[in-house]
Amino acid sequence: MSSKALATLVALASAGGALAQDVTDDWEIVRQPEQKTxxxxxxxxxxxxxxxxxxDGNFGAVIAGLPEVRRREKTRTLRIRVGDEAISDTRWNVTTDRSVAIADYPAPLARELRAGGPVSITIPGGADDGRNLRHDLVLPASSVAIDETLAACNRPVVDPRDALLPEIEEGGLPAGVTWAQPPRPRYPATNYAQGYAVVSCAVRPxxxxxxxxxxxxxPFDAGFGRNGLRSVGDARIASPGETPGQYAPRIIAFRINYLMR
Structure with missing residues (x-):
């Protein structure tokens, strides 16, 4: 999604404009068929x-209304706690609007939040005096609106991969796992000078x-996601504590930051 389109959607959400269609006891929803949105x-x-x-087939999660971050910051951390689960540090990407962030793992978050209930979002250093700023929220359940966004992007409402994502550490690999052959991305033919893609994969035995x-x-139309998938190629992981050919099922993930030089 371009920054302009993202800003438009955030404005619609904040205003709850004429396109918003209320769903009883659910999240609000905007449908724009002409933009495949x-x-x-x-x-x-x-x-x-x-x-x-x-x-247009690209799924995302957005939080708007955050304290602005410095212009040089490309990502920010939000500490999110859902219900009585342990708090998790989650990485979000800063847009041209410094008060808006988009998630690295939007679909798992959507599947988690569709149940509604208490959610705590802590913004490190977000208060005026530099202390952490916490929002304690109670979200409505969503059995229609969130499901419709997932379905529009062919994302499942239930995905067993989500249970394995907490094992992924900041570097994208579970503890004890290393790259034997890392992904090898190349800058795709695109009009964009920078961007990113986050890809997750299942490890074969x-x-x-x-x-x-x-x-x-x-941006969603830059081709970075497709390029990230192609970069997997001959990539392999190594798990020193296991026998090759008998590796346990797990999910790994990697982030590619693209910058034209």
Missing amino acids: VFAFVPMTTGLTIAFRCV EGSLGDCVVESEF
């Missing part, structure tokens, strides 16, 4: 707006990768 959102009294959107999925990419 479905956008589910919930504006909170704290000033935050949380949204999931499918735009011998260490190669399969069932790869583009978790997120930006």
